[in-house]
Amino acid sequence: MSIIIDNLISYPEFIPMLAHWFHAEWGHFHPQTTLEQRIAKLKKRCTQTGGLPLTLVARMGDHVVGTASLVKHDMEVHLELTPWLSSVYVDKTYRRQGIGSQLVKRIVQEAEHTNAKRLYLFTPDRKSFYARMGWQLLYREKYRGQQVTLMEIRTAAK
Numbered sequence: 001m002s003i004i005i006d007n008l009i010s011y012p013e014f015i016p017m018l019a020h021w022f023h024a025e026w027g028h029f030h031p032q033t034t035l036e037q038r039i040a041k042l043k044k045r046c047t048q049t050g051g052l053p054l055t056l057v058a059r060m061g062d063h064v065v066g067t068a069s070l071v072k073h074d075m076e077v078h079l080e081l082t083p084w085l086s087s088v089y090v091d092k093t094y095r096r097q098g099i100g101s102q103l104v105k106r107i108v109q110e111a112e113h114t115n116a117k118r119l120y121l122f123t124p125d126r127k128s129f130y131a132r133m134g135w136q137l138l139y140r141e142k143y144r145g146q147q148v149t150l151m152e153i154r155t156a157a158k
């Protein structure tokens, strides 16, 4: 079965799974945020049409296998940079099949459609994954107790 990438707005039933993934993977960055708060935040995201934040889901039939988001800000210490690729996650069973790369490329296209000339991300440990897709090193710094790499990519927007 093929992978289809869609807007989360059309698939609110995927929200609990996304929240569970985010909580398990990145809970340590925001230890005060509960699973219920993550669910509520994603539900709110689904009530607003157009603009940012935008969350894409990769689905196989009625089953969610991955996600990525385009958000205005992802690091409160870098409000001068916008927009950001955020929350890229692929279900463990479906990794190393190109789904993560497809999601990242779709988010870059979505950023282009908003006329953003550059897009930013931070990653604790997946620099090479993004570098392979043309993302370039911007800074290395400590963020919320962890060493992270900030990266940027130029979009095709003029």
Ligand SMILES: CC(C)(COP(=O)(O)OP(=O)(O)OC[C@H]1O[C@@H](n2cnc3c(N)ncnc32)[C@H](O)[C@@H]1OP(=O)(O)O)[C@@H](O)C(=O)NCCC(=O)NCCS
Pocket (backbone or CB within 6 Å): 025, 087, 088, 089, 090, 091, 094, 095, 096, 097, 098, 099, 100, 101, 102, 122, 123, 124, 126, 128, 129, 130, 132
């Ligand atoms: C990072 C993550 C999103 C990648 O998702 P993915 O679907 O496995 O991504 P891809 O398949 O496109 O690429 C992953 C690797 O598989 C390789 N790959 C892609 N298709 C492949 C295939 N058919 N066969 C073998 N390897 C393949 C890619 O070359 C890539 O290698 P690299 O990591 O050395 O660059 C996923 O590992 C994940 O969710 N990790 C936990 C959350 C996380 O760290 N997110 C990033 C936060 S910054």
